[in-house]
Amino acid sequence: MKFSKNILCIGAGYVGGPTMAIIALKCPEYKVTVVDINEERIKRWNSDDLPIYEPGLLEAVRVARGRNLFFSTDIPEGIRAADIIFVSVNTPTKTFGHGAGMASDLQHWEKTAHQIVAYSEKPKLIVEKSTLPVRTAEAMERILSGNKKNIHFEVVSNPEFLAEGSAVKDLLEPDRVLIGSQQTESGLKAAQVIVDIYAHWVPAGKIITTNLWSAELSKLVANAFLAQRISSINAISALCEKTDADVAEISFAVGSDARIGSRFMKASVGFGGSCFKKDILNLVYICRSYGLNEVADYWEKVITMNDYQQERFVKKIIKEMFNTIVGKKITLLGFAFKANTGDTRESPGIYVAKQLLEERAALVICDPQALENARKDLAGLDHGVTYELDPYRAVEKAQAIAVITEWEVFKKLDFEKVFSVMQKPAFIFDGRNILDHQRLFKIGFNVFPLGKPSLTHF
Ligand SMILES: NC(=O)c1ccc[n+]([C@@H]2O[C@H](COP(=O)([O-])OP(=O)(O)OC[C@H]3O[C@@H](n4cnc5c(N)ncnc54)[C@H](O)[C@@H]3O)[C@@H](O)[C@H]2O)c1
Numbered sequence: 001m002k003f004s005k006n007i008l009c010i011g012a013g014y015v016g017g018p019t020m021a022i023i024a025l026k027c028p029e030y031k032v033t034v035v036d037i038n039e040e041r042i043k044r045w046n047s048d049d050l051p052i053y054e055p056g057l058l059e060a061v062r063v064a065r066g067r068n069l070f071f072s073t074d075i076p077e078g079i080r081a082a083d084i085i086f087v088s089v090n091t092p093t094k095t096f097g098h099g100a101g102m103a104s105d106l107q108h109w110e111k112t113a114h115q116i117v118a119y120s121e122k123p124k125l126i127v128e129k130s131t132l133p134v135r136t137a138e139a140m141e142r143i144l145s146g147n148k149k150n151i152h153f154e155v156v157s158n159p160e161f162l163a164e165g166s167a168v169k170d171l172l173e174p175d176r177v178l179i180g181s182q183q184t185e186s187g188l189k190a191a192q193v194i195v196d197i198y199a200h201w202v203p204a205g206k207i208i209t210t211n212l213w214s215a216e217l218s219k220l221v222a223n224a225f226l227a228q229r230i231s232s233i234n235a236i237s238a239l240c241e242k243t244d245a246d247v248a249e250i251s252f253a254v255g256s257d258a259r260i261g262s263r264f265m266k267a268s269v270g271f272g273g274s275c276f277k278k279d280i281l282n283l284v285y286i287c288r289s290y291g292l293n294e295v296a297d298y299w300e301k302v303i304t305m306n307d308y309q310q311e312r313f314v315k316k317i318i319k320e321m322f323n324t325i326v327g328k329k330i331t332l333l334g335f336a337f338k339a340n341t342g343d344t345r346e347s348p349g350i351y352v353a354k355q356l357l358e359e360r361a362a363l364v365i366c367d368p369q370a371l372e373n374a375r376k377d378l379a380g381l382d383h384g385v386t387y388e389l390d391p392y393r394a395v396e397k398a399q400a401i402a403v404i405t406e407w408e409v410f411k412k413l414d415f416e417k418v419f420s421v422m423q424k425p426a427f428i429f430d431g432r433n434i435l436d437h438q439r440l441f442k443i444g445f446n447v448f449p450l451g452k453p454s455l456t457h458f
Contacts, residue, residue, distance in 0.1 A: 006082050009032070010115075017045060027068075046065070055340055104282050109140070156190050219279070223275055223279040230270075284300045314351070330356055334432075341369065347405075357385070367389075397421070
């Protein structure tokens with residue numbers, strides 16, 4: 001079959017894979033190829049055991065794969081054949097040198113730019129899908145345009161707003177698609193090419209076009225605002241625990257104000273995920289580099305509060321279990337940074353597990369999708385850790401349960417049965433406030449929710 005366009009995506013991760021699967025699904029006349037340096041990942045994208053878990057993803061991949069969706073490790077050939085290249089490689093926080101712990105590590109991005117130059121034989125449209133510091137597109141355009149082949153590369157920014165756990169739904173019904181370009185004739189033409197892709201299924205009113213810098217900065221600001229809401233309600237949860245206020249009642253009362261809204265208002269053990277912390281640090285770094293220290297300090301506090309919430313959770317477990325957890329069996333229900341994903345990057349579960357292990361607890365980790373990643377996260381430290389898929393087996397002879405992830409399956413457990421197999425006194429620390437605390441208390445548990453009065457039998 002002759003395709004009207006060749007689209008390439010470099011980076012077959014949480015963003016590249018699902019985004020390209022949906023573009024291929026909705027645009028059968030385009031050939032979509034996803035490449036990656038990671039052979040194992042590509043092998044799994046070509047099987048039914050996909051490298052990431054997202055509801056609805058396997059179904060979408062199955063429809064398009066082999067028709068107009070292909071996964072490959074042949075990066076040179078992919079670049080040569082492409083008209084449009086989405087770059088969706090990872091951009092973690094730098095761990096070395098200048099800006100370590102704050103700035104984005106752009107080595108993968110830059111490597112990709114050099115590869116694009118090396119293998120291109122005709123002009124191409126380059127799309128920034130990765131989240132990048134403001135003005136990266138400009139730098140990329142410089143690297144790309146510095147080629148001796150005289151090939152023109154236009155760079156547009158199309159940041160991705162999908163949330164893990166609902167990636168397929170978010171891609172199919174996005175709140176908005178954002179496309180930033182240079183405001184030149186060629187830049188606007190390039191933006192229109194990307195608009196045309198999304199217009200296959202996204203209503204025109206939801207496709208926003210801006211200048212390049214606004215698109216890049218909007219992504220960082222969106223994540224900073226979302227994380228800020230979580231830190232705000234978590235800060236209030238600490239105050240609730242000192243008073244008789246209930247954070248869930250406050251969330252409801254405050255969130256009922258249409259100007260504020262109810263989403264991202266649930267107290268929790270803290271936010272995780274590969275993006276929030278990294279993107280805020282990046283924002284902070286950019287602000288500092290422009291001398292805007294007050295602005296930088298303001299956003300940095302969002303992370304300080306998130307760290308505080310995780311520490312508070314661990315301290316509470318230790319204190320309430322009579323100040324020692326040495327040798328005590330504690331079951332973590334959940335390890336993924338949120339429900340419906342196996343992703344554990346920056347998950348509060350990692351911090352909680354490490355701290356409890358420092359205190360020499362015997363940990364059992366139970367998660368329907370994240371055990372493979374949990375093993376990697378705790379490699380070398382996991383002497384005394386058991387990984388268990390079945391929640392009922394995970395709680396056998398445990399003295400305490402700590403809820404880390406809000407999986408539906410945990411809400412539906414038979415807690416009478418759970419109580420009957422645990423050691424007594426039995427403790428539950430609900431780091432997501434997902435359980436029926438009064439009911440648990442009646443069954444016999446000592447219950448420690450977040451931002452609500454504790455329910456204890458002693
Ligand atoms: N995960 C999310 O929810 C999310 C949401 C929005 C935006 N983002 C942004 O999207 C970008 C990608 O995130 P992700 O979660 O998909 O990362 P990821 O680590 O899951 O995937 C990145 C992939 O790029 C590959 N890669 C790196 N260098 C390469 C190269 N030179 N050539 C080919 N492949 C290469 C890696 O092997 C990896 O498979 C990041 O900038 C992130 O901030 C992520």
